[in-house]
Amino acid sequence: MKPAKPNLVFSTVHLSANVEIAPNVHLLRMDKPFAFKAGQVIGIRLDAGQPHRLYSIASGEQEDKLEVLFDINPEGLLTPSLAKLRPGDALEISTPFGFFLNSPGPACWIATGTGIAPFRSMFRTGPYENKTLIHGARNARMFFFQDDFQSVLGQYYIRCSSRGVISDGYNGRLTQYLSEKKDLSPETTYMLCGNAEMVVEVRDLLISRGIPFGQIRAEIYF
Amino acid sequence: MTLTQLQEVVKTLEMPAYTARQLAEWLYHKDVEHIAGMTNLSLANRNRLETTYELGLTPHSKVQESSDGTRKYLFPAGNGLYVEAAYIPEKTRSTLCLSTQVGCKMGCLFCMTGKQGFQKNLSAGQILNQIRSLPEKAQLTNIVYMGMGEPFDNPDAVMQSLEILTSAWGFAWSPRRITVSTIGILPSMERFLKESDCHLAVSLHSPFDDERRQLMPVQHIYPIDEVIRCIRSFDMGRQRRVSFEYIMFEGVNDTPRHVNALSRLLHGLRCRINLMRFHPVPGTPLRGSADDVITSFAESLNRKGIRTTIRASRGQDIDAACGLLSTRTLLKDRSKEY
Numbered sequence: 327m328k329p330a331k332p333n334l335v336f337s338t339v340h341l342s343a344n345v346e347i348a349p350n351v352h353l354l355r356m357d358k359p360f361a362f363k364a365g366q367v368i369g370i371r372l373d374a375g376q377p378h379r380l381y382s383i384a385s386g387e388q389e390d391k392l393e394v395l396f397d398i399n400p401e402g403l404l405t406p407s408l409a410k411l412r413p414g415d416a417l418e419i420s421t422p423f424g425f426f427l428n429s430p431g432p433a434c435w436i437a438t439g440t441g442i443a444p445f446r447s448m449f450r451t452g453p454y455e456n457k458t459l460i461h462g463a464r465n466a467r468m469f470f471f472q473d474d475f476q477s478v479l480g481q482y483y484i485r486c487s488s489r490g491v492i493s494d495g496y497n498g499r500l501t502q503y504l505s506e507k508k509d510l511s512p513e514t515t516y517m518l519c520g521n522a523e524m525v526v527e528v529r530d531l532l533i534s535r536g537i538p539f540g541q542i543r544a545e546i547y548f
Numbered sequence: 549m550t551l552t553q554l555q556e557v558v559k560t561l562e563m564p565a566y567t568a569r570q571l572a573e574w575l576y577h578k579d580v581e582h583i584a585g586m587t588n589l590s591l592a593n594r595n596r597l598e599t600t601y602e603l604g605l606t607p608h609s610k611v612q613e614s615s616d617g618t619r620k621y622l623f624p625a626g627n628g629l630y631v632e633a634a635y636i637p638e639k640t641r642s643t644l645c646l647s648t649q650v651g652c653k654m655g656c657l658f659c660m661t662g663k664q665g666f667q668k669n670l671s672a673g674q675i676l677n678q679i680r681s682l683p684e685k686a687q688l689t690n691i692v693y694m695g696m697g698e699p700f701d702n703p704d705a706v707m708q709s710l711e712i713l714t715s716a717w718g719f720a721w722s723p724r725r726i727t728v729s730t731i732g733i734l735p736s737m738e739r740f741l742k743e744s745d746c747h748l749a750v751s752l753h754s755p756f757d758d759e760r761r762q763l764m765p766v767q768h769i770y771p772i773d774e775v776i777r778c779i780r781s782f783d784m785g786r787q788r789r790v791s792f793e794y795i796m797f798e799g800v801n802d803t804p805r806h807v808n809a810l811s812r813l814l815h816g817l818r819c820r821i822n823l824m825r826f827h828p829v830p831g832t833p834l835r836g837s838a839d840d841v842i843t844s845f846a847e848s849l850n851r852k853g854i855r856t857t858i859r860a861s862r863g864q865d866i867d868a869a870c871g872l873l874s875t876r877t878l879l880k881d882r883s884k885e886y
Contacts, residue, residue: 334735367769377735380769425761426768438886462886488886500886522653523665524886525765529657530831539657539833544765548653548701548733 334369334378334420341415342391348467350398351440352409353384358392362422364447365545369420370394372407378420379404382519382545384443386450392419395443395470426517426545432456433515436528438500439463441520442470444545449475458482462500462524465490500524501531510535519545549575549673550708551717561596572717579680581605604673607681618863621682622875625650625674629667630875631696633678634868641689646678648706649697650875654731656751656764658795660829660867661696664876670697672708679719691721693728694749696873700728700736710744723747724787731766732775741782750775752792752821754801755809763800773813780817790819795826795871796837802845811852821849821856827869 339357347353362368364387369378379402385393398405411417428448435445435457442461448454459479463469465487475483485495486503496503504510516532518525525544533539549557554568570588574580583598609630610622619635631647650667652659679685691713693699699706706728712718713726723745730737731751741748752772754760761767779790792814796802810821823846826836837845842858849856863869 424769425757425771486886520886521665522651522655522662525655526663526665529655530663533833534831540762543761543768544655545768546653546655546765548698 334423336369336371336374336378336418336420338416339392339419341411341413341417343413344409344411346409347395347470350409351395351468351470352398353393353395353470354408354411355385355391355393356417356419358385358390359419360421362387362392363427364451365427365444366422366424368392368394368422370404370408371418372404373418377403378418380548382426382443382447383422384446386447388451395440395446397440426519426543428453429515431515432511432513433458433517435459436500436504436516436518436520437461438520438524439468440470441518441524441545441547444519445517446471446474449478454479458484460484460486460500460503462486462488462503462520464488466492469495501527504528504531505535510537512537512541514541516542517545518542520547522546550711551715557597557601561593561600563593563596567593569717575603576712576718577720604677605681606674606677608683612866612868614863614866614868616862616865618866618868619684620863620866620868620873621678623674623678623681625668625670627668628878630878631670631674631678632868632873632875633682633695634863634873635682635684635688636862637684637687642684642687643690643692644679644682644688645692645695645873646675647695647697647873648675648693648699648702652697653701654698654764654766656731656766658753658763658797658826658829658832658834659871660874660876661871663829664874664879667879669702669705672705672712675705675709676712676719679713689725691726692749693726694870696875698731698733700730700733700740703736703739706736707739707743710740710746714744714746724789727789727791729793731764732770732772733766734770734775734778737775738778741779745788747789747791748779749791749793749822750779752794752810753797755806755813759801763797776813776817784818790817792819792821793824793870794821795824796842796845797826798835798837798841800834802837802841804848807845807848807852810849811854814854819855821854823856823858824870825859825861827861827864827872829871 337359343355345353367380371378381394384395469485486500488499558567574586608621612620621633629650634645636643651664652661653666655662713721714723727747729749846856
């Protein structure tokens, strides 16, 4: 019998930046006390007496600092406090874990909102040459890191704006875009990250378009 | 409210400390319907309570009855939201399958609840209201936390509800008649194993990492082998039961290879596997295994020393069977970010 895996090990780190990159959406930059794999999550808490919450790492594997992206849940236990942190403030983060990882084969990364975080980590880590990124959001301000993605991925970066009108993307819901898209390959791996409703809706849509469910990977927020 | 919370209430309202136990007695033993009915409290204290608190009892707004006697109740959960609870009478026992969340975040491929997304966590009071306001409350012998939502994604309310259900000052239920089902959210499951004596059920559905990820996204975060390792690290005693739920999907998880892998995964663990027929949900690519395949699968596992039973489907004609509870059609139009 294998020994029980110890509970998550937490380290105290210090914040180097807290940037509000869109209304109520923050990017935290902090010390990086460990190596990780793009797509993994960490637990974050403000002190040992609090329960932790999980966040996808948004920075690349080779970078010196660790970044996480979150939007403020006004009723949440943690995010309103995280949003107030200042450079130099301490917080506790766990060792990384999770298996929503990049693979060398062709893939379509599909995200809504802050679900872009693991794909940003994969993008900054690589490889991304055979990847397509589809990001759904309400309006142009909510396509986080769009300049970075656009400059490198070009036509393989698709923004779907459900409300605001954008000039160089798809005006409509992400699910509408996918239902109209003609070339959905059953050999591609489809990686989904976002809220539960989006993940389930997109997964159902892909399956209805003939994508085997074995080709679909989903990361959920909870 | 737990006894500790009731003690806080009486302290805040400057009532005698013993009033907390009187309140618990009225709430959980005498099933009082109104604060005014708590007749051993002074009139002044009853008035003070009424100005700040209400009992929160909410009757069901709809009931459907299956041809097999199962009844599905719809309970309001505030803000125009609803949850379902299934009452399942049998010859020797009567079980309530209750909900812990409106919707669910877990996104399992085979579950109807997940298709409505996640709307809110229920409070401990809203969880217990499904018992307290159940017309058949007096006949209940068993409670299973297997309705809408993932109980361990709402751990504070679930643990509070279990404390109230099983404490002598509360409903005084035996923990051996209560089962909490999870897909394996490790931190909350560990807390449950430490703090409660109730039975545990884990949704397993595949012993293989890659296959389980396709069925259950949680496998990316909390793999089943770590869940089982965690369970093994606890002394469950002789009375506490661990069971594994296993829905049989044709050609996906019903082969001899799965029997062998399950046997290895659960070797030496005192547990039971419940095999379940799949109740198809719209748009699913999955199909249920044939009855003879399920029977053969169960026999193979039993021969390998893994105690395995086949769970009878109940309430399928009213969408009350496992995996079918949903209040999606009652959700008003909501804006989506995508």
